[in-house]
Structure formats: C-alpha cells, structure tokens
Amino acid sequence: MHILMRMLVALALSTTVSTAAYAAEYNGPIRIVVPFAAGGATDALARLLAPGLAKELGHTVVVENRPGASGQIGTAYVKNAPADGSVYLLALDHSVVIVPLITPTAGYDALRDFTALGTVARFQWVLSVPITSPATTLQQFMEIAKNDPSKRNYGVPLMGGMPDLIGSSVGNKSGVAIEAIPFNGSALMMPQLIGGQLASGVTGSPEAVTMVRAKKVRPLAVTGDKRSQLLPEVPTFAEASVPGLNLNSFNAFFAPKNLPTTIADKFNAALRKTLANPDVRKQVSDMSLDLVDSSSIPEAKSELERTYRFWNTSAAAKR
Template identity: 90%
Template sequence: MHILMRMLVAFAISATVSTAASAAEYSGPIRIVVPFAAGGATDALARLLAPGLAKELGHTVVVENRPGASGQIGTAFVKNAPADGSTYLLALDHSVVIVPLITPSAGYDALRDFAPLGTVARFQWVLSLPTNSPATTLQQFMDIAKKDASKRNYGVPLMGGMPDLIGNSVGSKAGVAMEAIPFNGSAQMMPQLIGGQLASGVTGSPEAVTMSRAKKVRLLAVTGDKRSLLLPDVPTFAEGGVPGLNLNSFNAFFAPKNLPAAIAEKFNAALRKTLADPDVRKQVSDMSLDIVESSSISEAKAELERSYRFWNSTAAAKR
C-alpha cells in the first residue's frame, strides 16, 4: 500500500512539473484575436492593451482581426486554438454567449469551450439616426416608421443580442416590423448610417459618442436603467417609451477551455496591472467605455454565467 501511495504521489508531482514545464516552454508571440473588423471599439481596445500586456507577459503581442458572422468566425478560431497561452480572444459577451445560442451551427458554447480571463470594460447600446432625419426623438422616429416602410430598417454591427432586441422592441412599440441590416462591425456600418443609406443604426456607446461629437449622427436613446454619464442629454429607451432594454454589454478576454491555471492567472495579473495604468484608464474612458480595473478570474466567470443565463432564457423563449 505504501509503495502504491508513493507511486501515486510521484505521478502527481511529475504531472504537475510536466504541466508547468510545458507552460513555460511557449516562447513565441502571443496572438489576441478580435472577431470584428479593424477600426471598431473592440479592435481599438485590443490595440490599446497590447503593449501593456506584452510588457507584463514578456512576449510580443499581436492583434489579429478575424471578422465575420457576428464574431462567430474569430471566436470559433480561438475555441479550436491550442490551450498553451499563445492565443487569446478579446470579444463582446455577444459573440461568445449569444451567437451560439441563436446559431447552433456556430459549434461552440460559452461555458463549455472557453476560460474567462477577465472583464475589461462595459458599455451601453445606442440607437442613432442620420443627421438629415426629421426625427429628433424616439417617439418621432416610431411615428415616421409607421407611415413610411423605407424608414423601418436599422443597421447592426452583429446579429442577435441587444442590437436585434432594440430593433424588435422599437418595432413592437411602433406596431411595425423593423428590418435588421447586418454588418461586420460598427466600422463598416457607420458610413452607411452617416450617409443616410440606413434609416437608423444600433452601435455601442464608443462609436456613438465619437460620431455624435463629430455631429455625424443623431442619438435617440441608450440602453440601461439610467442615462450615460457621457451622454446625459440622451434619454434611456424606457424614458422614450420602450421598456425592457435595461441591459448593457461587456468586453472580456477568453482563452480555450483547457488553458492551464498558472497561465490563466499570469494573464489575469498582467491584464489587471495594464488596466490599472493611469494612461490606459484615461484612454479607455476617452473611448466611452466603463473600465473594469480589478476583474479576477472568478468574477469574470460569474459575469459570463450571468450573461449566459439571461440570454439562454431569452433565446429559449424565442425558439
């Protein structure tokens, strides 16, 4: 019995050392995959954080855009990547949680296939109009949509989730069927909205604030249970007569599910240190994002699970 116990202990120690050694063996560049086109808020956030992560992790960090299918392509790529610390995903809760719930062929599951490594920032969603639109309030926009079928479309940077929920809720309140026009990210959508080819568009607050400050779009309403501190003059959807849109979204880092715990903790520590840098905090704030400086792995996991429960219930109700 004593011999057997010694053998088991020796095997456990050997496995631990082997895992640690294999974790230390990886020495190539680290890849941060953004599942959206270059130029959007998630891409800008990844490029802002990459230098700090590179410094803390001691690796070259490269941002790689893999857009398509509402974030599905890049997210699935990371799910199938080696769990060795070489590849990470910076994505919205949307592409990780919602897409596989509404598109079973996506081939991945938020809880089964990914290891959450830390929440980076949260943001609100905004409904915007071209500046040449006659509507200046949400009610006016709904009144126009009732009378003119050509005004019943809304551009979305991704399919499903809050963008679609916003369009469906506005259409339901107006008593008309709104049509979602999908794009691969806000960077592709905004020129069409600014140019008036779209009647309206849904974006995250970073893009909305930037375009509004440049007077290129008109903002009608924001999600959440209170107004944005960055957009104090823009009412919430509830204030505009469309309830039920009090949810916001978040950006977070993920890795393939079986990433060793030691590598996960090292990445989380590097992320937290990077986000604590005053210059990084200012730049994230300037991007109209609500930075999360101290998200532990357990906290990131809890946030992912909350999002999954909500959207799984919502998706189930629609099936």
C-alpha cells in the first residue's frame, strides 16, 4: 500500500511539473504589440528588432499595432494578455507610466501590472514649427502666439506627460494659453504640422530629425539637460528660458505581470543579442535614437520605478 501511494504521489508530481514546464515553454508565434499607429518611431523600432528576436527566440515574431488613447488601448490589451511569452509590449514610458496616472479609467498600473524586460532606447522631445512659419526661435514663436490667437496651438502625439508639459510651460512663459491638439501617434500628426494646419508640434527626436533633414519643419527647442547630438544647433528649453523640461523618454519592452522568470530571462537575453548586432545598432542610430544595448531586467525595472516616482509626484502628470 505504501509503495502504491508513493507511486501515485510521484505520478502526480511528475504531471504537475510537466504541466508547468509546458506552460512555461510557449511554442506559437510571438506578438509584439505597439500601442501607436504604424509609421511612427516606436513602430519602426519594433519592426527593426522583430527579425533578430525571432532568430534568437526560435519563434515567428509579428508586430501588431493597437493604437488609440495615447497608447492606452494597446497597453491595456497586453496587461490583460496571458503571461506565457506569447505577447509583449514595446512602448514609451508615457503610455505605461503616465497615462494611468492622468486617466483613472485606464485600468492598469505601471508597477503592479507589468514586467519590465529591457530598455531599448532613449530620446529627446522637440518642439517644431512648419518650415513656412516666420518663427526661427522659441522666443519669436511665443511672441507670435501672444499676438495671434490662431497660432496658439501645438500638436501632440499623445496627451499628458512631457509633450503636454512642453506646451503648458511655453504658454506660461509667453503669458497665453496654448491649446494641445492630440493625435494617435506622431505619424498622424506630422502631415498636419508639415502642411501648416498646426502652428507647432511636439514629436520625439526621431520624427523631428527626419522632418528637419527633409527641410519640412524648423526645430525651436529640445528637452534634456544638453543639446541633441543630432540637432546641435537647436537650444534646449532651458537655454531658451523655459526651465523644467530636462527629462527625456525611453522605449522599453514589457510583458504582463507574473511572466515566468525563465521566459523573462530568455527574452532579455534575446533582446541584448539583437541589440548587439552591428547592423541593428547602425539602424537604431540612423533612427535618431540613443541605443541602450545592455539593459538587464533589474536595470529596466529600476528605470521604470524612477520614472514612475517622478511623474507620480509631478503636477505635470495630472494636467
């Protein structure tokens, strides 16, 4: 009887272990959800990294765009997805951290609902005007906005956070309210800015550099505590007498909370190998992004926590 019981217990334990191992080893296609429209910098970054991740992970990797509500729709989708390695999120700190702070109905929390898997790149925010605008400096733009109500607007690829803070800070400095015109991603905003339907617009440095090189917009100022190496002639907002805009943003991979450690480690290792590829590194640099090529899971978690603390205590996040 004792022998039979031991055999049954051993069989039960074996079944449990086998089931757990099966659950931890997902064998289907992997989806990378981008919570913005196709054509923007985050989407381009996801599509650049997908082949390398597919090679390293041994799975088909598909990029899936789920835009809307400043990244809220796609981010919430991943939060509710199975934590089995089938779905990952490549997003800005904005959609993961700031949106739930300013939108009570978002239904997710950066620290509670996601596993940070690795920071990919960082970038600055840029305020630009159409190339046809008479403003060649931020001071001139503020003077024009002060005198012409039709020029008191700025396009933003998402609401809240740094883009919103830029507009409110410039408005406060100029003494007039400047209206934010929201879009679901930079790709949808840029044609309106280039065409002059917007008086100004805030984009990440990748989109800004592309438009500047094509001579379609004129950049007036950048965030951060130093000038962009890609736009060295453009002053920081602090240099242009608009302080408090020295925080930059990052792109990072996330997974639903409770992703098994073995899967998280495997994904992080695949990401780091992909980012070490010289061709990938060059293409990321060509996208005007500051590559982060050695972000471990603890480092990614620490960066997420620092960003959360900043915006959670900042009145700017709740505008």
